[in-house]
Amino acid sequence: MIPEDRLEQILQRYQYLEAAMADGAGGDIARLAKEYSDLRPVIEQIEAYRQLLRDLAEAEEMLDDPDMRSLAQEEIPMLKAALPEAERNLQLALLPKDEADGRAAILEIRPGTGGDEAALFAGDLYRMYSRYAEARGWKVEVIEEQFTELGGLKELVARINGDGVFARLKYESGVHRVQRVPVTESGGRIHTSAATVAVLPEAEDVDIRIDANDLRIDTMRSSGAGGQHVNTTDSAVRITHLPTGLVVTSSEKSQHRNREIAMQVLKTRLFDLERQRIDSERSADRASQVGSGDRSERIRTYNFPQGRMSDHRINLTLYKLEQIMGGDLEEIIDALTSDHQARMMAEMGQ
Numbered sequence: 199m200i201p202e203d204r205l206e207q208i209l210q211r212y213q214y215l216e217a218a219m220a221d222g223a224g225g226d227i228a229r230l231a232k233e234y235s236d237l238r239p240v241i242e243q244i245e246a247y248r249q250l251l252r253d254l255a256e257a258e259e260m261l262d263d264p265d266m267r268s269l270a271q272e273e274i275p276m277l278k279a280a281l282p283e284a285e286r287n288l289q290l291a292l293l294p295k296d297e298a299d300g301r302a303a304i305l306e307i308r309p310g311t312g313g314d315e316a317a318l319f320a321g322d323l324y325r326m327y328s329r330y331a332e333a334r335g336w337k338v339e340v341i342e343e344q345f346t347e348l349g350g351l352k353e354l355v356a357r358i359n360g361d362g363v364f365a366r367l368k369y370e371s372g373v374h375r376v377q378r379v380p381v382t383e384s385g386g387r388i389h390t391s392a393a394t395v396a397v398l399p400e401a402e403d404v405d406i407r408i409d410a411n412d413l414r415i416d417t418m419r420s421s422g423a424g425g426q427h428v429n430t431t432d433s434a435v436r437i438t439h440l441p442t443g444l445v446v447t448s449s450e451k452s453q454h455r456n457r458e459i460a461m462q463v464l465k466t467r468l469f470d471l472e473r474q475r476i477d478s479e480r481s482a483d484r485a486s487q488v489g490s491g492d493r494s495e496r497i498r499t500y501n502f503p504q505g506r507m508s509d510h511r512i513n514l515t516l517y518k519l520e521q522i523m524g525g526d527l528e529e530i531i532d533a534l535t536s537d538h539q540a541r542m543m544a545e546m547g548q
Contacts, residue, residue, distance in 0.1 A: 340356045
């Protein structure tokens, strides 16, 4: 049972925000409006839950009325059956929100162990995420990409913008392992390779302040492919954040745009480091957790001979690898989200 005093506190806060915005008082209207908007789904669940309790109480009172007893006896079992789902929906709405869930994300993919095959698999992962993004109506903007001679990815950095991008992709960070016969293998033997995926919530200007003295900015000649690009002026930008050693590059044709992009990626990586530090302090007593963002954790295996995908964090196995590599990730992401919510509810109940 959810404590009634907690629900009342939330309702009072919602009413205060409503009144403050109507009066144009309370300071930062934009901040109040955001909090009000965030609370609205919670209020809707509270109202639905309370209405169900009222309906149940009224139906039980009707048992004392001979004319209404038959109707009450029909309604009471249905109302009681609906109560657990209403309570669960309310508990989910009350879970602490990750403030970054609604943000765009920076996707980084790099090959791990496995040489050329790992780089080819990294390219496959990027295509998988690109197709998933396309299906959800998100926009993908490549910031940096480097290829191997066989067409695999040495490195991929992309920005994905859309509704709830980070909320859907944040559980993808970690080591992705592939088991298949490489195109470079003539003997038909199955090899195991890996690629690393990192999904970072895009930083906003208010999140990170960078001292210009902490930066070293280098410009590099863009590596054109001949023809009209031969005489291209220096445009690629590399920014080094001296305190952390983080290095970010961007190589579009516009040097001004490159600097802007590289600074945004740098802020995002610094923001991610700060989020990881805070999360580590909060969860020092529960190191194993879905969505912890540990880049070294092997999270998933893609077995091509068996057409199988296994997510090791939640013991989920699906035999639809072709569809998954084609961008059908909804079932996996829904399962990871539900598992994370269940863990949070369990912790709140302790």
